[in-house]
Amino acid sequence: MTITLTPGKQLGFRRMSDAAGLFKMTAVDQRPPIKGPIAEHHGGEAPWEDVARVKTMLLEALQPSSTAMLLDPHFAIPHGWEVFDPRKGLIVTLEDSLFVETGQGRRSAEIDDWSVGKIKRMGGDAVKVLAWYRPDISEEIAQAQHDFVKRIGQACARFDIPFLFELLVHPIESDAEQTSDYTEMATKHSDHVLKSVEAFAGPDYGVDVFKLESPVPAKGITPGDDAVQALFSELGRAAGRPWVMLSAGADKPDFKTVLDYAYAAGASGYLAGRAIWLDAFRSYPDWEAMGEGLVRDSVPYMDELNLLTDEKATPWHRHDVYGGQGLAFCDPTETFRRSYGDIS
Template identity: 80%
Template structure:
């Protein structure tokens, strides 16, 4: 099978992945603990510049175990969270697995992304993953060389997800180039980002050639200090949802708790189906590390109640993924509900 437009009935594998990632109402309440630099950085600083594998893995496992009861799915990485935390993973939750390497090649005119070495869509499917997640750095004014490479990377992933019949969850982040006054290599939101860059990036990958099933999107405006009720901001979120043209969820990009909640208010007003967030949920508790007991207490006392608040907002305002117009309002329809299914369902 090759990448096809995200329209009409989903293939069985993709639909099953959607159903496992969402709740009974078709809403996504998903937690990311696949981050590598934001967790490795403080640990490396405390250990003379190198982050011991067991220390990073211990933190990730604690995050997973504390937050998965309040989540519909967990986003995990194959470096630390999966091998160390596998015994504690709740198999009733959806399993999203990272494909992209956290290291990227910076050119000043764009960032080259790539797969984790010796890791693949096929391996994610074979181990029982419910979705493949890829983050790609992108903006419309990067160099032609980088733009083509990033687009090829995403298309290659979409083709492989279609071949293995597993959902492709695609995350987009804009980033600084050398002409910008703001410079950062961190996985954080640009305070000086332009809404046009975010919207044009979504539009660039909304075509059928890329095979994206779910978009994981950043706010089109800086989240810091954002408040609800601004009509101009809502119009930008509305346009982002229109350009996505399929189910989409919000990422937190390190936003503060109040800011991310306001972002979700706008996103749900524009038709988003939930969230896939990490640092907004667990960063405050991680700040208590290296005292693991204090960190775990922070997750229980602070992170879980915050997730419950987000989940209540999601229940009240988010759009079920299967009600999206791209599926004609019925994403739960079976691809071929006839006796011919075994003949019409494509082989790998």
């Protein structure tokens, strides 16, 4: 299958990436991973101002090293908008961090009073959605997740904005490992990761970029393993379009090794958060120490990731799904204004 990007989607890609077509994107849209420690410190609820201040601090420190920032509409956008650099790509999250846990799968939903249309109207360059999934969940939950993703994909097509889709596997009630945290399963199966990607790779879902977890547990991953490389290569084949890696809370050395495998398999960059800034965030509520940690540790680490990306990642526009011609215009003729559809 070869496709040609529509103008809105192509422009979103170009704004999210650097001049070479590589994604070096930072996520500060996390809600439970940031709210949880803050709430624990306060012995109850996390103050909105503190959560928002953390996100703004992350935004200010890390956006100079990033091609795009992933922000949420609860905290990062309303508090950090004045410091956001408009020269960077703007990715906005749509999924609610709260999900329905059934024991046989997790049901996702959009943030209330938020939509693809609002993200487009506010100037977003892409819509990001995370969905929990694995191939052995109940048919009812699987169908709900498929319907959820398809609905978002259709809306992104309607508003001509890229759909950046994140997948995470999770425990079900029959698993020994049980967690509701936004962390990687230490006991996950590679088949669950690979088959989940395959489940949403069809054209009906409208996914433009996959944001994917490692097909093997990242903790303690070692370089140079041919069997692991084969799994990453299968991950890229299953995606069938540009894809980037997420960090899922991996530590700095492990995530860098994950990226090395991913780039050898054709990934076009990363969209990561906690691997970059979590160590500094652990200094909360010492704001000065947190800022120092971002400068001392996070920014140099991003420099390492960016150098690795420059050396080994595949530019998004060279992907086979575009026939290597992702920068081609959809209709470079006088008929463009007629061929380009209106929002209906």
